[in-house]
Amino acid sequence: MSEIDTLPLVRYEDLPMARDRGAGWAKLRELGPVLYGDGWYYFTRREDVLAALRDPQVFSSRTSYDEMISPVPLVPLGFDPPEHTRYRRILHQYFSPQTMGALLPTLQRQAIEIIDDISDRSESEAIADLAVPYPSQVFLTLFGLPLEDRDRLVAWKDAIIAVSLATDLDSVDLTPAAELFGYLTEAVAEQRRSPRGGVLSDLLHRDEPLTDAEATGLSLVFVLAGLDTVTATIGMALLELARNAELQARLRENPALIASFVEEIVRLEPAAPILGRVTTRPVTVAGVDLPAGSQVRLPLGAINRDGSDAQSTDHLVLDGKLHQHWGFGGGPHRCLGAHLARMELKIVVSEWLSRVPNFALADAHVPEITWPSATCALPSLPLRWENEMP
Structure with a gap:
């Protein structure tokens, strides 16, 4: 009998996550410290998850990305130290709190424009109206790209993520992936020729510039990994507030608590709840011997x-x-855009609470996340309110 045969089995899709992540993660933990299912080993103890996150030499993030999704390396996600360390050193200054702070007025103004339009009504489907478009505008602003490209960007991103989750690859349409790659490639070439304000031009014209392929890969990472995660967390923040009128009042009366609220939402509802790694050599975890090449899942949630x-x-x-908490991951691969995500979330919560009166879930709506999925995201969030501040 092999070691796998002695481990508790888990079917990820069967975890009761749709309505209650607390119940779903509890079920996973109750099965044991190391589980197996669908070719993956799952670690459920905090000390084992953190040890894996902090040891990229044994638990590697290096990934062979499918070329139908990306013909260029996805910087910096698909690299381990020392290459990953080089990229982080280059990119750190662009995503530090100080640099993000300089963007605050612009990003705040954009959020206000979207929310002001929403607040004139008495209802909103908050995912489509706010949670999807706002992070896309932030990306375009950050990378010096035209805001009028927002809807195209969202459509491409959604189509590519659907392709990545498809089981019948013979029937998928690769046109959106090719169009997004072409758009980003042209943006890199154009900003190489004619620098503009923003991260992309700075990275192309610094003393140690990124190559065109590296810059395109970084841009693709932010589209595919950075937009849906913020969208998901905005949805979860507004859901928590919609369910709790007292919490809304408390944050309106004491806006200084909004930063803590955002951290708690990221802790409770990490948008990317599972991180994948591959073992580079045999390793023993919680008394279980894993061979080299084992696929590992680390559940932050x-x-x-x-x-x-x-x-x-x-x-x-x-x-x-x-x-x-570990909602942004841990170790050397901790989320590069964590400071940006925090700022976006604090802006959205602050401006929503200051412009939209006491709000609640639309009648009879039962919020459920799409499960299984790479992100814990609500497909919709209908909200309603009386169109008059109390």
Whole structure:
């Protein structure tokens, strides 16, 4: 009998996640410290997940991306140190709190424009109206691209993610992937010729410039990995507020708590709840021997709610403090755009609460995430309110 045969089996798609992530992650943890299913090993203990995140030499992030999705390397996700370290050193200054702070007025103005339009009504499908378009505008602004390209960008991104999840690859349409790649390739070439304001031009014209392929790969990473994650978290933040009128009032009265609220949403509902790794050599975890080449899944959502301390609960902890969590990952691959994501979320929550009166879920709507999925995202979030501030 092989080691796999002795492990508890898990079917990821069978976890009860759609309505209650707390129940779903608890079910996963209850099965044991190391699980197996569909070719993957799952770690469920915090210490094992964190050890794997911090050891890229054994648990590698290097990925052979399917060329139908990306014919260029996806910078920096698909690299381990030392290549990953080089990219992070180059990119850090562009995504630091100081650099993001300089963008605050512009990104705040864009959010206000979208939310002002919404607030004139008495209802909103908040995912389509706000959570999808706003992160796309942020990307275009950050990379010095025209805001009028927003709807095309969203359509391409959605189509490519659908392709990546398809099981019948013979029937998929690769046109959107080719169009997005062509758009980003041309943007890189154009900004190589004629620099513009923004991260992309700076990376192409610095003392240690990125190559065209590296710059295109980075841009693609932000479209495919950076937009849906913020969209998902905006949806979860507005859902939590819609369910709790007292919380809305508390944050309106004390906006300083919004930063803590955002951190708690990221802890409870990490948009990318599972991180994948591949073992580079045999390794033993929780008494289980994994061979080299093992596919590993690290559930951030499970360890953030594991009850190992007073803050790791299934409920919001709003005590005015910022508590440690792993909603943005950990180790050298911790999310490069974490500061940007935090800023987007704080802007959206602040401006929504200051412009939209007490709001709630539309009658009879039962919020469920799409499951299984790469992101824990609500497909829709219909909200309603009386169009008059109390």
